[in-house]
Amino acid sequence: MGNPFKFGTIVDGQYFTDRTKELQYVEQILQSENHLVLISPRRFGKSSLVNKALEQTTRKHIVINMQSVTSVQNFASRLMGALFRLYPGEKMKHLMTHFRVVPTVSTNPMTGSVDVSFNPSMNSDVILEDAMELLQKVSTEKNRLIVVLDEFQEIDGIKGFDKQLRSIMQTQQHINYVFLGSQESMMESIFEKKKSPFYHFGQLMRLAKIPYEDFKQYVAERLNEELAEEILAFTDCHPYYTQQIAAQVWDLVNYEHEETDLIPKAIERLVTLHDLDFERLWLNFNKSDRRVLQELSKSVGNNPLSDRSFPTSTTFSILKKLMRQGYVIKTDRYEIEDPFFRRWVMERG
Numbered sequence: 001m002g003n004p005f006k007f008g009t010i011v012d013g014q015y016f017t018d019r020t021k022e023l024q025y026v027e028q029i030l031q032s033e034n035h036l037v038l039i040s041p042r043r044f045g046k047s048s049l050v051n052k053a054l055e056q057t058t059r060k061h062i063v064i065n066m067q068s069v070t071s072v073q074n075f076a077s078r079l080m081g082a083l084f085r086l087y088p089g090e091k092m093k094h095l096m097t098h099f100r101v102v103p104t105v106s107t108n109p110m111t112g113s114v115d116v117s118f119n120p121s122m123n124s125d126v127i128l129e130d131a132m133e134l135l136q137k138v139s140t141e142k143n144r145l146i147v148v149l150d151e152f153q154e155i156d157g158i159k160g161f162d163k164q165l166r167s168i169m170q171t172q173q174h175i176n177y178v179f180l181g182s183q184e185s186m187m188e189s190i191f192e193k194k195k196s197p198f199y200h201f202g203q204l205m206r207l208a209k210i211p212y213e214d215f216k217q218y219v220a221e222r223l224n225e226e227l228a229e230e231i232l233a234f235t236d237c238h239p240y241y242t243q244q245i246a247a248q249v250w251d252l253v254n255y256e257h258e259e260t261d262l263i264p265k266a267i268e269r270l271v272t273l274h275d276l277d278f279e280r281l282w283l284n285f286n287k288s289d290r291r292v293l294q295e296l297s298k299s300v301g302n303n304p305l306s307d308r309s310f311p312t313s314t315t316f317s318i319l320k321k322l323m324r325q326g327y328v329i330k331t332d333r334y335e336i337e338d339p340f341f342r343r344w345v346m347e348r349g
C-alpha cells in the first residue's frame with residue numbers, strides 16, 4: 001500500500017474528506033443562474049471542492065487558472081483551447097463563423113491538447129469578445145456551461161482586464177462562472193468594493209478549515225486516534241499541512257519502522273527540510289514584522305489581539321500586510337499560516 005495521504009495538488013476520491021455541506025451549496029448555485037465566488041486562504045481546498053462538484057455533474061465545464069494567464073490574448077487562447085477539447089473537430093469550425101480574427105490552431109499529437117494562438121498585432125478586445133462569444137454559443141438554458149476561473153485575484157496583474165471581462169460577462173446568459181481566490185483581501189476588493197467592476201457579481205462563499213471531528217477520523221483511520229489528535233493539535237486542522245505531516249508520519253512508521261515520538265520527529269524533518277527557505281523569508285522581514293510573527297508563534301490557541309497588550313494600530317497594519325502576503329491568516333484568530341514556519345519562529349524566539 002502506498003502513502004494514504006496526499007498534499008499539494010487537487011485531491012479527490014479516498015483523499016477527499018468532509019465538505020458535504022459546502023459541496024451541496026456549490027451545486028445549488030451551479031443549478032441556478034448565479035455565479036459563485038469562493039474565497040479562502042491558499043491550500044484550504046477550494047480547487048478540490050470545485051473539482052468534486054464538477055465531477056458530479058454531467059454538464060460541460062472549463063477550468064482556467066489565472067495564475068498562468070499572461071495577457072488578455074493569452075486568456076482568450078486558453079479559453080479556446082479548452083473549448084476545442086470539449087468540442088473537437090467540425091463543431092468548433094462551425095461555431096467560429098463569427099470570428100473577426102482567425103487564430104492558429106495546432107494539436108499536439110502526443111497529448112491531444114489543442115494550442116490556440118493569435119497574431120500578437122491583433123486587437124485584444126476583439127479577440128476577447130469573439131472568444132467569450134463562443135462560450136455563449138455553446139451554452140443553452142438546458143445545458144449551461146460552467147466556467148471556473150481559479151486564482152482569480154491574479155486578474156489584477158493585467159490592467160483593465162477586469163472591466164473588459166465584466167462588461168462581456170454581464171451580457172451573457174446561461175453560463176455559471178465560478179471565481180476562486182486565495183488572496184482574501186484582493187478577492188474582497190474585487191467582489192465587495194462598490195467601485196469594482198465585479199461588485200456583487202456572484203454569491204460569496206468562504207471556505208473554512210476541515211472540521212476537527214471529521215479530519216480526526218480521516219487521519220485516525222490511516223494512522224491511529226492518538227496520532228491523529230497530536231497531528232491536529234499541531235496543524236489546527238489546516239487541510240494541506242495536516243495531510244503533509246500525516247504523510248510524513250506514515251512514512252516514518254511504514255518505511256523507517258519508527259515507533260516513538262513520531263510527531264516530534266515528523267515536525268523536525270519538515271522544519272529542517274524548509275530551514276533554508278524559512279531563513280531567507282525571515283531575513284526579508286523587518287523588525288516589526290518579526291516581532292509580530294514571534295508573538296503569533298507563541299500564541300497557539302488564543303487570540304493575541306484579544307490580549308490588550310497586543311493590538312496597537314501599528315500591529316494591526318503589520319498583521320494586514322502579512323495577511324496580504326499570505327504569511328498570516330485569520331480564522332477565529334490571527335495565526336501564522338504555516339505551522340512548520342510557526343515552529344521555526346518559535347524555536348528562534
Ligand SMILES: Nc1ncnc2c1ncn2[C@@H]1O[C@H](COP(=O)(O)OP(=O)(O)O)[C@@H](O)[C@H]1O
Pocket residue numbers: 006007008009010011015016017018019040041042043044045046047048049182210239240241243244
Ligand atoms: N476535502 C479535503 N479532504 C482532505 N484534504 C484536503 C481536502 N481539500 C484539500 N485538502 C488538502 O489541501 C491541499 C490543497 O488543496 P487545494 O484544493 O489545492 O486548495 P486551494 O485550491 O484552496 O489552494 C490538498 O492537496 C490536500 O492535501
Ligand SMILES: [Mg+2]
Pocket residue numbers: 046047048150
Ligand atoms: Mg487552488
